[in-house]
Amino acid sequence: MNEEHTDRVVISGARGFVGKNLKKFLSKNGIPTISISRQNFKNNKFPSLKNTSHFIHLAGIGSESVDQDSFVKVNVELTKTVINLCKKNNIKNIFYFSGLGVSKNSRSSYFISKFNAEQLIKKSGLRYTIFRPSYIIGNDDYLTKNISKQILKKHVIIPGSGKFLLQPISIDDVCKCIKVGLNSSKFSNKIIDLVGPREITFQKLITKSIHSKVKIQKMNIELAYKKALTDINFEYGVEDLNILVGNYVGNHKKLQNLCNFKFEKISLLNT
Numbered sequence: 069m070n071e072e073h074t075d076r077v078v079i080s081g082a083r084g085f086v087g088k089n090l091k092k093f094l095s096k097n098g099i100p101t102i103s104i105s106r107q108n109f110k111n112n113k114f115p116s117l118k119n120t121s122h123f124i125h126l127a128g129i130g131s132e133s134v135d136q137d138s139f140v141k142v143n144v145e146l147t148k149t150v151i152n153l154c155k156k157n158n159i160k161n162i163f164y165f166s167g168l169g170v171s172k173n174s175r176s177s178y179f180i181s182k183f184n185a186e187q188l189i190k191k192s193g194l195r196y197t198i199f200r201p202s203y204i205i206g207n208d209d210y211l212t213k214n215i216s217k218q219i220l221k222k223h224v225i226i227p228g229s230g231k232f233l234l235q236p237i238s239i240d241d242v243c244k245c246i247k248v249g250l251n252s253s254k255f256s257n258k259i260i261d262l263v264g265p266r267e268i269t270f271q272k273l274i275t276k277s278i279h280s281k282v283k284i285q286k287m288n289i290e291l292a293y294k295k296a297l298t299d300i301n302f303e304y305g306v307e308d309l310n311i312l313v314g315n316y317v318g319n320h321k322k323l324q325n326l327c328n329f330k331f332e333k334i335s336l337l338n339t
Contacts, residue, residue, distance in 0.1 A: 075119045077250065078159065080104040080150060081126030085209050086165065086242065090124070093243035099250070109146055117157040122250055124163040125150045128185075130178060130210075131305045139181035147185040151192045161195045161256075163246065168202045168235070168261060169316035178307040186259070197255040199245075201262035202318060205334050206239030212337045215274065218303055219339055222282050225303050228289035230271030232315045236334040237264035248327050255326060261318025266333040270312060277337040289313060 077094060081087045082103035091101050106127065108114050129142045147164070154162055166182045174180050189196045203211045218224040242262060249255040274284065287295075289309070295302040296309055304312070324331065 075121040076100045076102055078102045078104060078117055078120050078123045078153075079126060080109075080124070080146070081128065084126060085206070086204060086239065087126045089206060089239045090126075090243050090246060093240075094247065097247060099247070109149060114153065117153065117159065120157060120159050122161040122163060123150060123154050123159050124246065126165050128165070128182075131307055132177070139177050140184075143178075143181035144184050144188070147188050151188060151194065154192075154194055159194075161197075162189060162192070163197045163199065163249065164189050165262075166198050166200045166259075167311070168200045168263065168318050169311065169314045170200055176307060176310040178310070195256045197249055197257075198259045199262040200259065200318065201237065201242070202264065202316065203234055203236040204239050204242055204262075205236045205337060207338060209239065209338075211236075212339060214303060214308075215277065215337055216339045219278055219282050224274060224278060224282055224284050225292070226271055226274060226284060226286050227292035227304060227309055228286075228313055230274070230286060231269050232313050233267045233317050234270055234273060234312075235263040235267050235317045235320065236273070237262055238332045238334060241329075241331050244329060245323065245327050248329075252326075260323055260326065261320070263318035263320050263323065264334050265320050265324070265331045266335065267317050268335060273335070273337065276335055277339045 077099055079087050079091055079101050082091050083105060094101050102115055102117065104114060125147065127146055129139065132138050166186050167179060170179045170182045172183060174183050186198050189198060205212060215224060292304060292309055296304055296306045
């Protein structure tokens with residue numbers, strides 16, 4: 069393994085689920101971090117980024133509405149700002165979190181914005197590592213919070229057949245992967261599926277995570293999309309459904325070979 073010196077690491081989106089966990093993990097491992105918030109981007113005022121080796125760009129949004137920022141404004145335009153920050157501050161390495169299933173053939177607005185951000189990074193001249201994560205599971209992750217809210221109502225909705233595959237990965241393994249990547253040139257200029265070793269259907273993941281007193285309702289997928297478009301209180305947004313029913317699985321073997329540690333096989337949520 070080619071070892072490289074790691075100075076400070078910049079994290080955008082450090083207040084999010086992945087960012088909070090990553091910042092804590094890197095700190096425990098003696099790697100100092102600098103956080104950049106949405107407010108920094110909004111005001112165009114940033115902390116000093118001198119003596120920084122990597123920029124980990126996590127900031128983004130997974131849903132949009134009339135009164136929120138758009139996918140283009142956040143997922144694409146913020147990426148342009150990050151690239152400029154890296155060049156201005158001589159930060160040569162960027163790690164970007166895209167999404168599993170993103171491709172040039174993407175039809176979802178969310179995936180298109182992520183693909184366009186990937187292209188900006190690939191053409192930037194920076195050394196890049198683009199991670200395409202599946203569901204990242206841990207305390208307070210997005211999917212677990214969603215299902216936990218439904219469990220409290222004793223009513224969990226499974227859109228469609230529920231037989232679509234997921235390949236969840238634990239937040240601990242995600243943090244370990246990034247730490248390995250910070251110190252290895254093997255990750256340079258690669259697009260890597262950030263996925264766990266186990267493929268599991270959404271239905272099985274849900275049924276193993278809840279107790280018998282909770283009712284499970286399978287909902288016709290067309291009806292689920294209709295509700296996602298018309299009911300702000302519905303449990304899933306349009307992009308949630310796009311990702312869930314996409315049946316997206318990735319190449320864990322490639323990730324395993326790069327990281328060389330044993331990954332957790334996730335079969336249930338922390339509900």
